Amino acid sequence: MRQGPLAGRYPAVAAMVVFALVPYLALSAALGPITPIIARDVDLGPQAMNVTLGMANAGYAVGTVLAVQFAQRLPQRRMLLVYGTLLLVGSVLTASAVNPGMFIVGHVLQGLCTSLLLIAAVPPLIIGYPASRLRSTVVILNVCIFGAVALGPVVGGIQANAHGWRPLFWVVTGIAAAALVLSALTFQETPPVDPGSPIDYPALGLATVGCVAAFFGASELLTHPFVSAYTIGPLLGGLGLIVVLFIHEYTAKRPLLCVGSLVSTLPVAGVVAAICAAAASVSAISLTLDLLARHTTPLRLGLTYLPEFGGAVITAAAFSVIFRTRWLHYYVLVGLLLLSAGIVIMNGATPPTLPLAGVGSGLVGIGVGASVVPALFIAGFSLRSNNVQRVFAIVELLRAVAAFMVAPILLHVAASVGNGIDSGTRTALWVCLALSLAGALIGVGLYAAGRVRPPAPSVQGWMSGQEPGWFSPVLFSRFRPGVEQDESCL
Incomplete structure (x- = not known):
């Protein structure tokens, strides 16, 4: 079996994952202050630039399903090299554009290949x-995914201050090249998961058309009213296709995504928590950044949001201790409440002062770090570990739609509701x-309706792939005696 000189070495593989994920995730949060500079240099108008960013986010969402x-039909580690090569090509195209x-081509490739790498490598x-390595892995995931996003405003502010x-x-591009080199050095031949499985053309088509349409409609809100052929039609139509995607996967005999087995109390509560936390946090940061950018320099503004990164680091460390215990469930709840507190603080003045924004961003960083990845593990522990790739794909698809599409909608609300941008932003923050x-509230309600007493996961059993980490009751089992859970993908 062919393998690279660093195959199986955990530090090298972990570094490869970090280098593969950080570039686009950091860029997605750093582009705000430098977008006008990029648009001027590559001759893109504001609306065309906004659509480009929207299509890159759509690529990220579609890549989770692809x-x-x-992975079902092709050698996974070989595909990892392909994804890494395409990410490097996309990065070179954007940097030299x-x-x-x-x-446009380069940035869309960056979005698409980042999610391909995410689902293939994580x-x-x-x-x-x-199992002893799992503690390090959960820290890496939290810091890598949310730490990179939290550092985005700081990085963007530094670059905007240099007018480039x-x-x-x-x-x-250099980080993407390092990820590709590490992918080759850690190469270890891995067969397809199920080479005889059919290609799920309906799922691929629905995911692609739905995400592209929905993100296109959201990106057109920059220059068009909400009720417009350019906005509401693609937006609602795309969201409708994404809903149809999940209905199809729920009813399919051989689903690509294990939607049916996730329809039980614990994973549904986890997915809902992840979606709500992602939508609220990204939107709140985007709204306050947009508002405060009118009152201060990009560098000072970026440094104001540095506490968000500190919050992500703190929660990553705490999660590494909590994830093996029943306190994992309460941790997600506390995270959502702290996220809410951060939004309230940032909405305490209009426009918020820089100190308020700093304190609020710190609480938002703690809140989102304590909710999204922990919620992913709540969903993942409910199935056998060999299905974690599919679970991760579902959560990341929904998280991407929530995080990257709700923010432009609420930015449009802030600009068009009330007597000005200040009052509009306040309204949009209340929505966050x-x-x-x-x-x-939905999570607590689902636990109550499922008669759930938060369990501690059986990590060793889950890691073996022989059993889920815990038993998840069917939805609303308190009111549905005798109903059995679908175990097709457990």
Whole structure:
């Protein structure tokens, strides 16, 4: 069996995962202050630039489903090299772009390949090593996914202060190259999961068309009213297709995504918490950044949001201790409540002062770090570990739709509701607060309706792949005696 010189070495594989995920996730939060500079240099108008960013986010969402399909029928580690190569190509195109086509193609490739790498590389890091390594892995996931996003405003502010953007994109290119090199050095031949499985064309088509349409409609809100052929039609139509995707996967005999087995109390509560936390946190940060950018310099503004990264680091460390205990469930609830508190603080003045924004961003960082990845593990522990890739794909697809699509909608609300941008932002932040509290209340309600006493996961049993980490009651089991759970993907 062919393998690289660093195959199976946990530090090298973990570094590869970090280098693969950080570039695009950091860029997605760093582009705000440098977007006008990029648009000017590559000759893209504001609306065209906004659509480009929307299509990159759509690529990220679609890649979660494509990665699962490729893993079923193609050698996974070989595909990891393909994804890494395409990410490097996309990064070079964006960094060296001299016209719209180069930047558009390159940035969309960055979004698509990041999620392909995420779904292909992270599950083996979780289940491919002894349980003793899981503590390090959960820290890496939290810091890698949310730490990168939290650092985005700081990085963008530094680059905007220098009145440029290419140095940042060349740094991203260097990191992508390091990820590709590590992918080759840690190469270990891995067969397809199920080479005889059918290609799920309906799932691929629904995911692709639905995400592209929904993100296109949301990105058009920059220059069009909400009720417009360019916005509401693609937006609602795309969301409808994503709903149809999940209905199809729930009813299919051989589903690509294990939707049916996730329809029980604990995973549904976890997914709802992740969606609400992602939508509320990204939107709240985007709204306050947009508002405060009118009152201060990009560098000072970016440094104001540095506490968000500190919050992500703190929660990652705490999660590494809590994830093996029944306190995991309460941890997600506390995270949603702290996220809500951060939004309230940032909404305490209009516009918020820089100190209020700093304190609020710190609480938002703690809140989102304590809710999204922990909620992913609540869903993942409910199935056998060999299905973690599919679970991760479902959660990341929904998280991407919630995080990257709700924010532009609420930015449009802030600009068009009330007597000005200040009052509009206040209204939009109240919506963020409602989303965060809804995640907490729905989760508590589902636990009560399922008669759940928060269990501690059987990590060793789950890692063996022979059994779930715990038993998850059917939805609303308190009111549905005798109903059995679908165990097709457990």
